[in-house]
Structures are given as C-alpha cells and as structure tokens.
Amino acid sequence: MAELPDSNDPFEVLGVEPGADRKTIKRAYIALVKRFKPEHFPDEFQRIRAAYETLRESAAQTASLPFLDEAWQESEASQESEGVDPDCLEPPSQEPVEPISPNDARDQEEEVAADFEVEVEFREVYDSEERAEPGEDSDEPSELWSLVLEDQFEEALIGYESALAARPDETRLYFERYALDARRGESREVAQAWLILAFKNKLDICAFLRNVVPPGERPGIAVRDDWGAEDLIDHPDSFGASWIWRLRIESFLCLGKIERVARELGTARYQSLAANDDFYLGIAQRAAAVGAWYGPDAAAPIEEWALEEASGYPELLFETKAVRGDAWREHPMPDRLFRWFGVADTIYWDSSVLMADAVFADVEDRPFEYHEVLLKMAEEPEKHSFLKDVNDTLEYLVEVEDDEGGFFLDFDTGVEPPSLEVMEDALGGIPRPKSRIRVLVSTINSSGMWLYFAMIPLLIGAVFTEPYWALSDPSVRFILIIAIGIAIFRMPAAYRKYGKHDAQRLDLSTVTLEYYRRLLNVGAKPSQAREFLADRCVALRFDASQLPRIRRSQALRFLTLLYRVQKRVPDDQ
C-alpha cells in the first residue's frame, strides 16, 4: 500500500491539480479513504479529510482562478472601452426602486458575474454607497504582471518582492501578488495572506477589489470560515473598525451570498473569538456593519434572517434585538436603533439594562437628535409599542431578581405609597430614624471597633494558659479600660449619627434627590417632579452596596427619559 505523501499541502495529499473541480476532488478523496479507511488508519484518514475539507471549501471559487488572466484582460478591455476614469464606474443613483441604472460597465460586469444573480442586485446597493477615493489606485497592471502572464513565476516573485519593498503603498501590487500565488497553485491561505497584508498596511483593498477588479475575479475569500480569524483574535473588539471584518464582508458580498454573510460571519466570529460573543450577536453586529457601510437596505435581509434564526429562542430573540439596537447606535441611525428596541417583545434583564444604557448614552451624546426621534415615535400611534416596552421594562424590574447578585431596582410594592410629607423629607435630606434596633446595631457596629480592640488582651490571655493574665497585668488592664472607655464615649455620637438615618435611607434620599434634580433639569416643574416621584419611584429602593454606581446612574437616566417621554405623549394615547 502506497504511503500517504508526508506533506501538509492539500493538493499533494489528495494528489489533485490546483483548479480541480469539486467532483475530481471528491473522487480523489474517496479513492484515498478507501485505502486508508477511518477504521484502520485514523491518522492518515484525518490528514486526508483535512486536505479534502480545505480543497472542498475552496473548490467553489477555484473555478474563477484558471480564468484569472483571461478575465483580467477582459476587465482591462472593459476599462479601456470606458476610459480609465474610474468615475465611469460610479453609477448614477436616481431611480428609487432600482437605485442604480446599469450602464455599460455594469453590463460587462453582470455578464461576467452571470452566476450570481443576487450579487448584481446586492452590489448595486453597496456600490451606491461609499467609494474609495478613485484615482488613488492605478488601473494599469504593473509591469511585473506581464511576467506572470508569461508564467515566469520565479522572475515575477523576485520582481514583486523588490517592488513591494519599494512601493508598499501600492494596493495593486498586493493583489497581483495574490493572483500570482493563486496561479502558482499556492494554497488559498498563502495567497490570501497578501490581501490581508495589504489591509494591515492600511490600504483599502476592498475598494480596490470593488472598483478595479471585475466581479468574476474578485477573490472569494470569505468562503473559508477561518479566513482572517487569527487576526481577529488580536482585535476582538474592533467591531466596525476592523478591516478584516470589512474584507470578509466584502468578499461575501462579492459572492452575492447574503445569507452567508450573516451566517458565516456570525459563526466565524463565534468560532474565532472562542465564544467571546454570541452567534446572534455576531450576526446583529455584522448586519449593523453592513448597514453602516452599504446602507440599511443591504442589512435588511441579514436582519430578517437573524430574526428568523433567533425566533426559536425567546431569550436570544430579545437579546439579539437589543444588541442589534445597540449596534445601530454606533452609527448615526436613530431610526434603526429605536426600531430594534421597539420590536423587542420579551423583557430580558440584561437587555433592559442594555436598552436603558443605549437610550441614555444616545440622549447624552446626541440629545437633540435622539430626543426628536423619540418624540416623533411617541406621536405616531404605531410606534407606541416602544413606549409600552419601556413601561413593561419598568414593571418587570419590580419583579425581577437578578441571579447574578442583588436586586437591580426594587419597587417595594408592599409599601404604602409615601405621603407628600415623606417625600419632602426625603428631598429635603432630613431622614428620620426608622427602627430603634437598627440604630442600636449600627451604633454598636460603629463604636464596636474599640470594643474589639479591648478584647485582644483577653484573647491573648486565653491563648497563654492563664485566662486572667490580661486582668492581672496592670498595664494591660489599663489599655483595656481605655479602650472600653473610648467605646462608651463614642457611643452617643454614633447613636446620633445613625439615629438620624440608617445606611439604607441615606442612600434612598441621595438617589431620590439626584433623580429629582434630573427631573428638574429636563424641564419638569418642582410640583410635577414630586408628583412623578411619588407616583412611580419613591418606594424605589437601591441597595447601594450591591448596586454598582454605573447601574444606578443608568437606572436614573432611564427613569428620567421615561418621564420625558411620558410627559410628551399625546393624551389620547
């Protein structure tokens, strides 16, 4: 039985030529595994399988590679016919339904990309959005490219090496280097590394691919899940800014696979970040990213898909929506933001925080913009669901207990609504004693330090066999008496302090005051503010020791906004 080639190159392992189609690859694979059956050759089988999976993934796009030079020339021809001015590629966008009326260049492209129907439609959407600064990239192939076309790979390699060293800012060189590797039959990863490198050098390879390279020859990079994943690990949070993601998205879009954009990216993110993020969250963020770059219409199918995916998991559904809303927040699209929060139909603890956070972050950062949107929404009857959600959230918070620690907000519903007197008290900062026992305990705790101090000699005595040593030694006895004395001396002061307000009420009053101030800040009259407080949140009790500051302020901002919205809602709601 012939040995399996000791190589990691998938082509060598399977014994197929680069550019082989799916069926050939599969046949080669099966012929091999019939010899190296998984039952008897597990290690060999795994290597064959890995090679097969690598090639199978790339087979879908390999089809374009053999025609690379051909299509390249074609593209040159098409550009020549159009003139070199890249602006010709800029389609006018006046038609509302089909925003881009196809011009000649587009026809050419469509012919090449006849396989991808979706792509055409989709490209129209994103092409209408941003354009890399045209003219920056030369449309002429570099002088080295002729070497590649003549299959003089060795010379070309040397040439590109020095060319890249001399002109690291030329995007085209990276692409040609990629194409060279592809033609040489290098593995996909090796070839694509050049594109990644271009990105790392801060070149807009996406724009280059889109503007200069005809669609049929755009590398179908995204077909591989783990493409660029390693780089992503270094930048897990560089959402939006991440050029890798951008390239990935771009290449998916080139292939016209909208669903894959969502699915593969979500999955890839999930995989590559070792579950640093949620699958759906990934999708949501991608959708937002796509939307940010290519316009909301482009993101819509992804969003729809993600929603459908998440529909089986109510918890996730809300989270996804909330996260999506959160993601939209990063882009100036308030409509989207609120739409996503508005459709959220399940109240999920984390999400409500997120929601509050998102809403308030926006209100503070861009008060005018978001406030207006919110008010506009409140005026449109069909948008009232958002307000309802906000209300539901509040009501839910009354009941919900966060399993990760303490109550978030606790509207102590068992307590009578406080009288105005109590309100005034709270707002005036003159809290009254609540319970004698509490006060006593607080007092002892406060002055207790000295009592404990006094205990130390006694304890030392207990450790050394003689229990009453401490009392018999005059100097120790002196210290003891002093300590007890101080404790007793401090007690009245402590009593006075805690007699006025125990810790909890202290916190309540500060929080309420803060809230009151906020209400006044947003334009409430003092009487209105008090009424609102009495009505809704005086019984609001914060456990200050458990509630992180940031959440407290989030909650307050949330309530403040609620007030604002409610006061502006038309009465007939």
Place this chain on the structure above:
Amino acid sequence: METDSNSNPATFILGIDLGTTNSAVAVFREGEVAVMSNALGESLTPSVVARDPEDGRVIVGQTAKEISLSHPDCAASVFKRDMASEREYALAGAFFTPIELSAFVLKSLKSDALRVLGQEVCKAVITVPAYFAEEQRQATKRAGELAGLEVVRILNEPTAAAMAYGLHRRDRDGSFLVFDLGGGTFDVSIMELFEGSLEVLSTAGESRLGGEDFTRRLISYGMKQAGVDPSSEWSDPVAFARLYRRAELAKRALSEHDTATLEVPPFGGDGLATTIVLDREVCRPLWQELLDRIAKPCRTAVRGADLEIEDLDEVVLVGGATRMPVIRELVAKLFDVHLRVEVDPDLAITEGAALQAALYANDQAVSDVVVTDVLSHSLGVDVSYEIAGKLINGNFSPVIHRNTTIPTSRTETYYTIFDQQTEINFGIYEGEARKVKNCRKVGLLKVKGVPKNAAGKEGVEVRFTYDLGGMLEVEAKVLSSGKIINKVFERSLKPLSDKERSKAMARLKQLKVDPSEKALNRDLLARADGLLEEVGPEARDQLEYYIRGFEEALETRTPRPIKETRRQLREVCDRIDEGNRW
C-alpha cells in the same frame, strides 16, 4: 472450534442493535449479513430484563416481556432512555443500573451468537442513537465491556441504517435523509452516497422522543377518560402494565385501521374496565406536541448539511415507530420527496452494524465501502471573557464542532485571565448552548504548573481527539514551555476499579442462558399465566385446562407429549390474544 474453514474465528465481530424496545445481533459472513436468531427462533429480542423472585436469576427477552405483564415489579424495560443516569431499576427487590440491564441484554445476544455460530465472539459494534450524549455512549460501551464484549465501535443508528440501505443501491449517488424514530429516541441524519462512499453530512435529533411517547400519550388519555388517577401507575403496577400493552397494541392497530379500542383495566382491583374508542381525530391532538418536536431536528439536520430540502433525493424511514401513518404523513409533509421504506425498519440498524463490523474485520466483500460519520454534539470547554472590565464566567467554547467528520483532532488556544495564574481548570462540556450551564458536563481537565505571568500572556493549547470508538481524549499543552502538562482527564462517568468491575461481572452471572426448549416452555407458561388474568370465565377454564396438561407433560420429561401439549397451549394462547385484539 472451527466448523467453517473459510472463516477465521478471530474475524467475527458482532453487529448489535441495542434498541429501546427490541435488540438484535448479526454478523457478516460469506459476503452477507446473517441475523442471529434467539433461542425462540426470533431475530428480535425484546429489550426487557426480568428477575425471577424465587431463584434470583435473570431472564432477558420475550420471556421477560411476558413476566413484565404479570409481575411488573420483577421486570424492567425502556431502560435505554435512562442510560448513564443515576436511576436504578428495582427487579424483585434487587437494584440494577441501566448499564447493568443493558449488559444483560448484550450478554444474552452474545450467547445467541455463540449458539448460532458455534464459537464465542468477543468483539462487537454496538449502535446508539446518533443524538446520544457522550456520557450515554460511554455507558453503552461500559455495558458491552461488562457483557464481555470488546466494543470496537459505537456506531450511530441512522448511519447503520443508511449503510444497510446504501449497500442495496451502491450505484446511485445522491443525498438522502435517514429518519429514525425508534422506541425511545429520534434521530435525523443526512447522508451523501457518492461512488460507494457513504458520508454522513449532519445529524440531529432528540434523545427522549420515540414510539414509547406516543404510547404514553394514549395511556394518559385512556386513564383520564376512565377517570383514573394518574398516580395509580405506581399504586397498581399490574393494571398499568396491562394498560401499557393494550395501548401499544391499539397504537399498532391504528396503523392499519381507522379506529381501535383501548380497554382501560380497573385500577386498584375492583370495578369494571372502561372501553375507549380511539381514532385518528382523537389521537392527533394527543400527539400533536410530539409531532411538532419531530419537525425541528429535521430542519436542523438539513441546515447542518448545508443543503436545501429540495436537494434531498430520498427519505429513508427506520425504526418501528415510522410505521405509524401520522409519522408518514408528517414526513411526507416535511419533505416533498420519495419515501423509501425498502429496508426492514426493525433490522436495518442491526444489518448496518454487522456491515460496520465487517469493515473492522477487513472483510473482502466490503473492501470498497467507505463510511464516515460525524460528531453529533459540539465538544468544548468553559471559558471566561471580559466585558467592560467584568469577567463573565461559564461560557461554552466549542473545540470540535458538531457535524465534524470523525475521527478528528482539533485544537484551540486559551489564555490565562488572572495575573500569576498557575492553574487552569477546563471543564469539558458537550452541547450547543452559549452557556455551559445549558450544556452537559463530560469531565474536567486540570492544568497545573502554568508559568507565572501577567494575565493573557500564558496560553494553553487544548487538543480534543475523538476517535471512532467514541473515546474523547483531551490534552493540554502550555505554549510557552511547550510541555504537555496533564493528560489525566476526569470523566463524569468514573472508570470502574478492578474490584467494582469484578463485582459487576459477578452480578451479571445471574443471567440465565436457558437452553432453547426450556426458555420456550417458560415463555409460554408465563404468557399463558399473563393471559389468565385478562380473559373471561369460559376462556379461563379452557386455558387452565391446557396449562395443566402442559405442566403434566413437563413433569413426565418425555419429549413427545411436551411438544404436543406445547403446540396446543400455544394455539389457545394465540386464539385468545387475537380475540382480545378486536
């Protein structure tokens, strides 16, 4: 002893379908699958274990099934569902784990093979539902070991069925879906047949959904209609056992007829039996929830294979429950394709297991067959990550994703989260959820001796290796030192110590491997005894007469009268059974 010069005794490997309701065993010999029939001459052995309260010996199969009707407290069935769980079954006062009970069944199958082949076979391929969890697979393996079988492979049932199916049509390539609704489990697998190779693309399912659930729904409906308190199941097990059997028969009758009757026996002794008429209109709402649960894994599997429903060429139905018309309707509705039921739904899995065994034995007849299977659940570790300065614990990070072709070996690298951290505990989990609390724990790997460094500076490469035998190995390598720190991986299912093993083996010795005739006699008497409780006075007299005659013949120990009276008694029993069944 070698009776056949062609077959080397070492090459025989049993293919065993250890089913929820029925089990079967087959071997591959002389180029084809030979199903081993049991002492009663039947190829299916009910997966029922009973214990004789008098001599404490254990009986498996049809006889045990009969006992389960007359003495439910002495028998156990459907224990496959509780594989790897803590549950223990009481059999006439002695407690057995599902593993032990399965071992009894396996041992009995093994002795059947011994009887048919004339030689002892100590290796086996055992099938499990594809959706079985890691722990359940280990438990099945353990059961095989206890029964004295070296389990060379834990094979997924739908894969086995597809092998049996694929063998008949090697020439036609395409994708098909195996819909395996057995007694207690439900699996969907998508396969691709391409030039003699069978590749499982994806698999999904539910480990506690099967024909038994449909029966259960009928039972609870019957009890509700008859006004019986559901808790009576435990207070009057005999009546419940009878109701169970009747419900099962009614379910089967519904496959052929439009209506069936279900007679609910009086619970707690006195009273009259209530007869309930079942038809499809009554059953549909009862079963709707189960039918809904079936649809979901189907979609998951299709999606997992990266196919569309239209891409499927055929749907292969496997498992006894697929005989039910409601299931067929559902499948036809879900997949608008040709339904393929050529394979015997009961024996397909056994045949496939035997084929797989032949692959292990390097049989020439299957030299050009290649079958690859996939992992049905993702395997990974728990990780923490940081969000806004706060550590979020308990997140699941898959290392091997589901639907990965096995055997496979994958690595992931994880980093320390605290400064000066020297120890990392990897909880090994299985599942698809985001949080490990929603996954199943498989084990724990402790990595000690990580060099002290700032958080995130020290990485540990975790390697998961999953082989065809269903063994998961986990290995951790500290990146900076390049040292493989710890290979010990504590499974949740603890390996048996030698002492425990010998104790367990001793318990299994209680199995009574009856010579065929004795088993037959016993089975018949148990059956007749069971019937006595169900029949009316006239039939009872008649039945008792034949039982006595048979017992007298047994006393004489002369073969001819025994044979004669046995035939008579069997005829009477059959007649009564048929009369009982509408």
